[in-house]
Amino acid sequence: MGDAQTPLAFRYRNAVGEVSDRVLTTWSEVGHYVEGFDQRAGKFCTFRKDRVVEYLEEADKLLATPRSAPPPKVRQATLKDERPQILFTGFAAVQRAHLEGLADAGGLRVVKTVTASLVFLCTGPTAGPAKVAKSRAQGVYIVRQPELHLLIETGELPDYAFDEGPA
Known part of the structure; x- marks a missing residue:
């Protein structure tokens, strides 16, 4: 490295x-x-x-690992237990419940904590940096709310940057 x-x-x-x-x-x-x-x-x-x-x-x-596999495609027809896991953090309770419902209907398995099988972390405006860092360190894809809608609609994860503008 x-x-x-x-x-x-x-x-x-x-x-x-x-x-x-x-x-x-x-x-x-x-x-x-x-x-x-x-x-x-x-x-x-x-x-x-x-x-x-x-x-x-x-x-x-x-780099220690210069290559990375793309994230799995989200498919609504996947069996419930085999669906990619997603965790929501940094949202108000009502908004989080709404997003969790969208994710579940869109082919994702909603979990309540960072797990070894976690694939996506959806971050809101008050997401804690420790949870984000822990998720990223174990290879989790970070998604913001606008990207979540695109992920559910298309099954593809768009580009991501922490800043608010395009990279």
Whole structure:
């Protein structure tokens, strides 16, 4: 694993198929993601490893696990016990109950705590950083509410970044 101060350069394909070259400084590797200051975007961004087309300048040697499998597709026809697990955090009780109902109807199994089989963590405005960090460290995909709706509608996980704008 390399030094996080060495720039991490890679070619990235976003959810709509656009390919761009990215260079991250002050970066870190967390589960299915690499995150850091993106020089092109001029802000802190998070990128999914499964969408990296190629690492440039042997940047893959800087990472412990440069490749990651894409998240499983959500299908409504999956048996209940075999459905991918999702946990909601940072939402008011009424809003969380509504989202849990949507997720259940959309083919996801709602759980109440971070489990070893957790696949998705849906974060609200008051999500605790410890729960997010623990989930990401064990390879969980992080989803915000707008992305949850797209995940349920299409079965695909869109790009994710912690900031509010596009990466």
